[in-house]
Amino acid sequence: MELITRRRNFLPLAGFLVCLVAALSYFFFFYQFPVTRDLPWTAWLLFALGLGLLGAGLARAFRRRDVYRGRVTGSILAVLSLALLGLFVFATTIGSRQMPAAEGAPKVGEKAPDFTLQDTQGRSVRLYDLLGPAAGGSGPSSSWAVLVFYRGYW
Amino acid sequence: MDTPEQLREHQARMGWKFPLLSDTQGEAVRAYDLLHRVSDEQVVSRPGEFLVDPTGTVRWVDLTEDYRVRARPETLLAAFDRVNAMPR
Numbered sequence: 001m002e003l004i005t006r007r008r009n010f011l012p013l014a015g016f017l018v019c020l021v022a023a024l025s026y027f028f029f030f031y032q033f034p035v036t037r038d039l040p041w042t043a044w045l046l047f048a049l050g051l052g053l054l055g056a057g058l059a060r061a062f063r064r065r066d067v068y069r070g071r072v073t074g075s076i077l078a079v080l081s082l083a084l085l086g087l088f089v090f091a092t093t094i095g096s097r098q099m100p101a102a103e104g105a106p107k108v109g110e111k112a113p114d115f116t117l118q119d120t121q122g123r124s125v126r127l128y129d130l131l132g133p134a135a136g137g138s139g140p141s142s143s144w145a146v147l148v149f150y151r152g153y154w
Numbered sequence: 155m156d157t158p159e160q161l162r163e164h165q166a167r168m169g170w171k172f173p174l175l176s177d178t179q180g181e182a183v184r185a186y187d188l189l190h191r192v193s194d195e196q197v198v199s200r201p202g203e204f205l206v207d208p209t210g211t212v213r214w215v216d217l218t219e220d221y222r223v224r225a226r227p228e229t230l231l232a233a234f235d236r237v238n239a240m241p242r
Contacts, residue, residue: 031222038223096222099200104187108215112206113185117175120162125175128210135210142208146230149188149202151221152156 009070011057015050016077022046023088040092047085054078112147155180155199205233213237 026043030036058078061070106112114136116126128137130145156164161174175182183189183199190200201221205214214233216225 034224034226092222096220099219099221100188100190102187102200102202102217105202105215105217106186106204106212108212110212111210112204112212113182114210115177115182115185117177117182118158119173119175120158120165122158125173127206131206131208131210134208144208144234145206147186147202147204147206149183149186149199151190151198151201 006069007067009057009061009068009074011053012070012074012077015054015057016081018050018053019047019081019084022050023084043088050081054081205230
């Protein structure tokens with residue numbers, strides 16, 4: 001009887017790692033640029049590549065099981081990759097839309113509520129002072145203002 | 155909400171020149187109805203941008219439906235040009 005050593009099958013692991021890179025690179029790198037953040041196409045491409053590698057790896061593990069290993073570990077990695085994809089899709093479609101409607105936020109034509117907050121140097125900053133006398137503030141000049149409320153830690 | 159110290163670090167790292175204001179009590183966030191309670195312990199601001207003219211009137215608002223997607227600078231500048239072109 002011949003003892004045949006089956007070859008290691010690196011494709012499923014490569015596929016899983018590419019899927020991991022797809023998710024992590026989005027949140028840690030591509031998130032910085034609106035062109036890759038708004039629509040996470042870089043992540044989609046990498047997930048497609050990763051799942052392609054997994055598919056190829058599983059195909060040869062199952063169809064040529066006499067030559068290639070990896071049916072069990074490949075299957076586990078495939079499940080993990082699909083779970084990762086599912087989490088990513090959820091986070092970037094439903095998860096990032098879970099916000100209150102902000103119906104009470106001032107609309108165009110309404111007055112912007114005044115506030116006084118501390119800046120990074122510990123100074124008090126009052127909105128109406130920045131805007132000037134036309135808003136009822138005590139600043140010397142008139143100015144427009146852009147208020148950017150951000151979520152904090154993205 | 156970020157403290158003044160956290161904002162200072164952020165500002166130093168990013169090199170921003172505009173004022174960063176700390177709203178740890180949520181005073182402004184509440185006044186603008188942007189309070190978002192994400193958990194029992196954590197409260198953040200819902201994202202929003204407002205263009206305010208010198209009389210204190212809001213002239214443009216962006217309340218994104220997806221906190222990953224924010225208004226781009228070009229959009230804000232175009233809005234500013236548009237409202238400035240309008241007769242008062």
